[in-house]
Amino acid sequence: MLLSPLTLILIAFVAVLSAFKRLQTWLNNRAFVAAHGCQSPPRFSRFQNILQQIKAIKSHSWLDMWVERYATIAKTFESATVSINPIIFTIDPENIKAILATDFDKFELGDRRRKLMYPVTGPGIFSNDGTAWRHSRALIRPNFTKMLISDLSTFETHFQHLLTALPPADLHSGFIEVDLMPLFFRMTLDSASETLLGPTMAFRSQLDPPGSASLRFMEAFDYVQKKIHRRNILDRGYMKPFGLIYGLWRATKKDEFEEACTTVHSILDNMILEFLRRPVKVLDESRKYVFLEEMARNTRDPIELKSEVLNVLMAGRDTTAALLTNTFFMLARRPDLWARIHTETEESFGGKTPDYETLRNMKQVRNLLSESLRLYPPVPFNARTATENITLPRGGGTDGQSPIFVKKGQQVNYHVYCLHRSPDIFGPDADVFRPDRWDDAGLRPGWGYIPFNGGARICLGQQFALTKASYVLVRIMQEFELIENRDAEPEWKEQISLVTKSRNGAKVALKRRERKN
Numbered sequence: 001m002l003l004s005p006l007t008l009i010l011i012a013f014v015a016v017l018s019a020f021k022r023l024q025t026w027l028n029n030r031a032f033v034a035a036h037g038c039q040s041p042p043r044f045s046r047f048q049n050i051l052q053q054i055k056a057i058k059s060h061s062w063l064d065m066w067v068e069r070y071a072t073i074a075k076t077f078e079s080a081t082v083s084i085n086p087i088i089f090t091i092d093p094e095n096i097k098a099i100l101a102t103d104f105d106k107f108e109l110g111d112r113r114r115k116l117m118y119p120v121t122g123p124g125i126f127s128n129d130g131t132a133w134r135h136s137r138a139l140i141r142p143n144f145t146k147m148l149i150s151d152l153s154t155f156e157t158h159f160q161h162l163l164t165a166l167p168p169a170d171l172h173s174g175f176i177e178v179d180l181m182p183l184f185f186r187m188t189l190d191s192a193s194e195t196l197l198g199p200t201m202a203f204r205s206q207l208d209p210p211g212s213a214s215l216r217f218m219e220a221f222d223y224v225q226k227k228i229h230r231r232n233i234l235d236r237g238y239m240k241p242f243g244l245i246y247g248l249w250r251a252t253k254k255d256e257f258e259e260a261c262t263t264v265h266s267i268l269d270n271m272i273l274e275f276l277r278r279p280v281k282v283l284d285e286s287r288k289y290v291f292l293e294e295m296a297r298n299t300r301d302p303i304e305l306k307s308e309v310l311n312v313l314m315a316g317r318d319t320t321a322a323l324l325t326n327t328f329f330m331l332a333r334r335p336d337l338w339a340r341i342h343t344e345t346e347e348s349f350g351g352k353t354p355d356y357e358t359l360r361n362m363k364q365v366r367n368l369l370s371e372s373l374r375l376y377p378p379v380p381f382n383a384r385t386a387t388e389n390i391t392l393p394r395g396g397g398t399d400g401q402s403p404i405f406v407k408k409g410q411q412v413n414y415h416v417y418c419l420h421r422s423p424d425i426f427g428p429d430a431d432v433f434r435p436d437r438w439d440d441a442g443l444r445p446g447w448g449y450i451p452f453n454g455g456a457r458i459c460l461g462q463q464f465a466l467t468k469a470s471y472v473l474v475r476i477m478q479e480f481e482l483i484e485n486r487d488a489e490p491e492w493k494e495q496i497s498l499v500t501k502s503r504n505g506a507k508v509a510l511k512r513r514e515r516k517n
C-alpha cells in the first residue's frame with residue numbers, strides 16, 4: 001500500500017521534530033556537564049555484565065559478585081543489562097548521601113518499583129513517590145511513635161506460639177533439631193498482623209491448620225514476593241518484546257501470580273470491611289495499640305487502609321524474620337557469641353520477662369544485631385531514579401573524585417551489602433563477622449552503614465524491628481542452654497527476593513535449659 005504525500009510529509013515532520021528534540025537534549029546535557037565539571041565514571045561492558053550475572057545468580061553468589069566488581073572496577077561505575085539506558089552503580093557514601101538526603105527531592109523510587117509493588121500492595125508508603133508518599137508518611141508516621149515498644153506482651157504471645165511449633169526433642173541427646181527460618185517468618189507475620197489489624201483479626205500462621213486464612217495468606221504473600229522480580233524482568237528495556245510474546249502465551253494459562261495477589265487482597269478486604277462495620281472505638285490510652293484503628297481516625301477508605309496495611313506488612317515482616325534467621329545462622333557457628341549473649345541475658349534478666357528499657361541497653365545484643373545487619377542486610381541493594389538532570393558528587397575521572405552526570409530518568413543503584421563490606425570504612429577485616437567492632441570508638445561509618453536506609457525515607461520500623469529481634473534473641477537464650485549447627489553448608493548463601501534471606505535458613509539443634517528455681 002502506497003502512503004499518500006500528506007502522510008509522508010507528516011512522518012517526515014515527526015522524524016525531524018524528534019531528531020531536533022534529541023539534539024536539543026544532547027546539547028543541554030553537554031552544557032550541564034561542562035557547567036558542573038562532570039567527568040564520566042568507568043564503564044563496564046553490558047555483555048560481560050549480563051554473562052557474569054547469570055553465572056552468579058546460578059551459584060547464589062550474586063551479591064559477592066558485586067563486592068568483587070566494586071573492588072576491581074571502582075566504587076562508582078556505569079553499566080547496563082537489559083535496560084536501554086546505562087545505570088549508575090555506586091557504593092560511595094558521599095553519593096548515597098546525595099541520593100537519599102541532600103538531593104532527596106531530585107530522586108524517586110520510580111516506575112519500576114511501582115510496577116513491582118502495586119499488584120501486591122497497591123499504592124502506599126513503601127511504593128509511592130512525591131505528594132502521595134508524603135501523604136502516606138504523614139498518615140503512618142505518628143503511629144510508629146506510639147506503636148510497639150509499649151507492648152512486649154504481644155511479642156511474648158508469639159514467642160510462646162513459636163515454642164509450641166517446635167518439634168519434639170530427641171530422647172537421647174535432648175536436642176531439638178529445627179530450621180528456625182520458617183518459624184521466624186510465621187512469627188513475624190503473626191505479630192506484625194496483630195499490631196496492624198488487632199488481636200481479633202491477627203493471623204495465627206504458627207498455630208492454624210493448612211487451608212486456614214492465615215496459611216493461605218502467608219503462602220500467597222510469600223509466593224508473590226518470590227516471583228515479583230522475575231515477573232518484572234520481562235517488562236524492561238530490550239526484554240519488552242519477549243515480555244509481549246510471553247504475555248500472549250501466559251494469557252492462555254492460569255496466572256498463578258495474579259491468583260496469589262487475589263488471595264492476598266480478598267483475605268484483607270474481608271478483614272478491613274469487617275473492621276469498618278464495627279462501631280468506632282473511643283480513644284482509650286490503656287488499650288493495646290492497633291495500627292488500623294489509629295489510621296481509621298484519618299481515613300475510612302477501605303482501599304487506602306488495605307494498601308497501607310499491606311505496604312507496612314511488606315516493609316516489616318520479611319525484613320525482621322531475615323534479620324533473626326541470619327543472626328541465628330551465625331550463632332549456630334559461633335559458640336563464643338552464643339555464650340556471650342547468654343551471659344548478658346542472665347545478668348540482665350535471669351529468668352524474668354524482658355522489659356523494653358533493659359533490652360535497649362544490652363550492649364552485646366546490640367552489637368550482634370548491628371553486625372548481622374552489616375554483613376547480611378535484609379535489603380542489600382536499592383535503586384532510585386533521577387527526576388531531573390543532576391550531579392552526584394564523586395565517581396568521575398581517572399581518580400574517581402570528580403562529580404558525575406545523572407541524566408533525568410536515569411537509574412542509580414546502590415548496593416548496601418557491598419557498602420557494608422568496604423575495608424576503608426570497616427577496616428581490613430570488613431568481611432569478618434566481629435560484633436566487637438561496634439565497641440571501637442573510632443568506627444563512625446555514617447553513610448557507610450545504612451541497613452535501614454537513611455534520609456527522608458529512613459525505615460519507620462527500625463526501633464520496632466530491633467526491639468522485636470532483641471526480645472526473641474533474649475527469650476531463646478532464656479529457654480535454651482545450647483545451640484549447635486545442623487547445616488552442612490559452611491557459608492551463608494543468599495536467597496534474593498524482595499528481601500534477601502539465608503538460602504539455607506538457620507538449621508540448628510537447641511537444648512532446653514533447666515532452671516533450678
Ligand code: HEM
Pocket residue numbers: 125126137311312315316317319320323377378379382451452453456457458459460461462464465
Ligand atoms: C530488620 C528489619 C528491617 C530492615 C532491615 C528494614 C529496612 C528498611 C529499608 C532499607 C527501607 C527503605 C526502603 C526504600 O526506601 O527503598 C525501609 C523502609 C520502611 N520500613 Fe523498614 N526495615 C525493617 C523493619 C521494618 C519494620 C518492622 C517495619 C514496620 C513495622 C518497617 C517499616 C518500614 C516502612 C513503613 C518503610 C517505608 C518508609 C518510607 O518510604 O517513608 N520496617 N525499611
